Amino acid sequence: MRLRGRKGIREDIERQKELVVLNAKDYKGKWAELFGNDNPIHAELGMGKGRFISEMSRKYPHINFIGVDMYDELIRKASEKARAAHGLEEGEDGDNLIEISNLRLMLFNIEKIEEAFAPGELERVYLNFSDPWPKKKHARRRLTHPGFVEKYQQILNEKGEIHFKTDSVSLFEFSLNSFADMGLRMRNISLNLHSDGFHPDHVMTEYETKFAGQGMPIHRVEVMIGEEALAAHVANLAKPEPEEE
Ligand SMILES: C[S@@+](CC[C@H](N)C(=O)[O-])C[C@H]1O[C@@H](n2cnc3c(N)ncnc32)[C@H](O)[C@@H]1O
Structure with missing residues (x-):
């Protein structure tokens, strides 16, 4: 029992x-092993x-x-x-x-995430429906605050990206400003993920299922951290648009 x-x-x-x-600290630098x-x-x-x-x-x-x-x-x-x-x-x-x-x-505890991963050990960080911490005095606790993003920058590799989605407009706004203030490039920004040509491969979280079910728009952004991730994106932008039929 x-x-x-x-x-x-x-x-x-x-x-x-x-x-x-x-x-987790014992595996710092040894996750591949x-x-x-x-x-x-x-x-x-x-x-x-x-x-x-x-x-x-x-x-x-x-x-x-x-x-x-x-x-x-x-x-x-x-x-x-x-x-x-x-x-x-x-x-x-x-x-x-x-x-x-x-x-x-x-x-x-994510606050000490750099103690669990060596520099460059991760290729992607997903932040899904992170707690919004709406009060200004708690802004530093938001997982997209520059204090946290700096830690993700340390542990992500050359292809590193952050994929973030949330139902919270205020957290999304804060996060876009946070990424922009840090000079980070963003792509595929969506203010209503489930209506913007929603990809059938998209995997939902528990919170997403609940909020989307209530008709709330879901916001999403991808942030390129590693140089290779950025270069791949820029190369993609340079490709000619496919011609409309
Ligand atoms: C709002 S829930 C979202 C859960 C899930 N990602 C989803 O979309 O359904 C936020 C989660 O983050 C976890 N969390 C918040 N701050 C954390 C921290 N500092 N370290 C580890 N987990 C944390 C909470 O325990 C909670 O499970």
Whole structure:
């Protein structure tokens, strides 16, 4: 029978050594070793219940994914989502021991993210529906504040990008200003993602499902951090537009 309560949840995630990383600092500079390959690593910072990262890891087996959150309960919920997304049944006696080769769930506070990843270790950071922290005095806590973005710049590689989506107009506005003030180039800015030629491959998060279901517009932007990411974008812009039929 599964244990309940805080202690039970901690014990539950501690048992899932193949999937859950509780000592992220030990892997700084060694994530490729942990995954056993040199595939790109994409991290969702603030994954919540893990729908997005579970689905992405299922869809893209040649990318390694790391879902980061700071609450035990969310790591446990995400482990259940991951198991379901990958078609793995829960074993008898609530046995959660599973390995999904391209996914890890990491219990960690994003405020210290540079202590978990070496410079250039990540290729993409996803920020999905980050807490908006609407009061001005809390602006530094927003995950798109320059203080955080500087940390992402450190840990992203030459192809590095940040992909950010939110329902919050004020957070989106703040974030665009934050990226622009830092001299960063942005692309594919959308104020209503679900009506702007919504891509069928798009993977939704829990919050996105809820807000989009209420008819709220979803805002999204991609920010190029690495020089190669920027060069690829510029080369793409130089290509002639396809002729209309
Ligand atoms: C609003 S929820 C969004 C969850 C998910 N990305 C989604 O779109 O459904 C924000 C998540 O970020 C996590 N979070 C916020 N600040 C964090 C921090 N400093 N370190 C780790 N996780 C954090 C919260 O615990 C929460 O699960």
